[in-house]
Amino acid sequence: MSHAAEVPGGAAHEVRPGEPLIEFEGVEKVYPMGGEEVRALNGIQLLIRRGEYIAIMGPSGSGKSTLMNLIGCLDTPSGGSYRFKGIEISALGDDELARIRNREIGFVFQTFNLLPRADAFHNVELPLIYSGRRPAERRDRVWHALELVGLTDRAHHRPSELSGGQRQRVAIARALVNEPSLILADEPTGNLDSKTSAEIMRAFDEIHALGNTLVVVTHEEDIANHAHRAVRLMDGRVSSDEVRTPRSHGSSESSRL
Ligand code: ADP
Ligand code: MG
Numbered sequence: 001m002s003h004a005a006e007v008p009g010g011a012a013h014e015v016r017p018g019e020p021l022i023e024f025e026g027v028e029k030v031y032p033m034g035g036e037e038v039r040a041l042n043g044i045q046l047l048i049r050r051g052e053y054i055a056i057m058g059p060s061g062s063g064k065s066t067l068m069n070l071i072g073c074l075d076t077p078s079g080g081s082y083r084f085k086g087i088e089i090s091a092l093g094d095d096e097l098a099r100i101r102n103r104e105i106g107f108v109f110q111t112f113n114l115l116p117r118a119d120a121f122h123n124v125e126l127p128l129i130y131s132g133r134r135p136a137e138r139r140d141r142v143w144h145a146l147e148l149v150g151l152t153d154r155a156h157h158r159p160s161e162l163s164g165g166q167r168q169r170v171a172i173a174r175a176l177v178n179e180p181s182l183i184l185a186d187e188p189t190g191n192l193d194s195k196t197s198a199e200i201m202r203a204f205d206e207i208h209a210l211g212n213t214l215v216v217v218t219h220e221e222d223i224a225n226h227a228h229r230a231v232r233l234m235d236g237r238v239s240s241d242e243v244r245t246p247r248s249h250g251s252s253e254s255s256r257l
Pocket of ligand 2 (some may be wrong): 064065066
């Protein structure tokens, strides 16, 4: 049961499972720093296909956040080519980048980034307002996204009235609600205890089992063990790229869906 099939008017993704979603060729990112240059990414070669679940790993300063910012169209490369769904991203202006971010990418952050005065429902609804969806469709999609993360009974709680794990589940619902092509998470369990982290990772496993593409930055092996592929960075380069058997593979959780 895919949530794309259930949501009225849900846009079909043009990219099918297994097709290239993200294509980096010789990507460089150079930051000017008081007359000097910091080479944060130094020739990244990376192909991510639709339906993959990837962990990005590497020591502090290796370029993980810079890579996430590029993948998420928050920034553009200084050199090389980045294609997202076949579109050359380096050539786009700010408005076009913002449109791709809103329609195509769901972000999950370490610090949740929820609006403190808005309840869970409204936090999840926001991306739908930005993308111009009508109220009735917004309501259906928000309920469905809250259902997916098991939070319909907390729809009218504000972030301060929720636990850390529940806040992050609201953030995951918000990331999902526009049916993005990609879910991008930067240290999503960095602020959570180990039991709550496990709960969040189970939620990601379920979301992946529904057909979503996930890229998760983490320095924790436990978290990376949920992914099907681990890409390691070192000094702005890919130092290893390995396919692995995820911990969740074949669990009752994913077969239930
Ligand atoms: P990570 O997330 O793996 O810790 P980053 O992508 O944040 O690594 O940083 C990679 C390198 O680029 C580091 O040397 C960092 O100091 C540098 N860097 C990151 N962002 C900037 C910036 N905005 N300006 C200058 N240097 C930066
Ligand atoms: Mg970082």
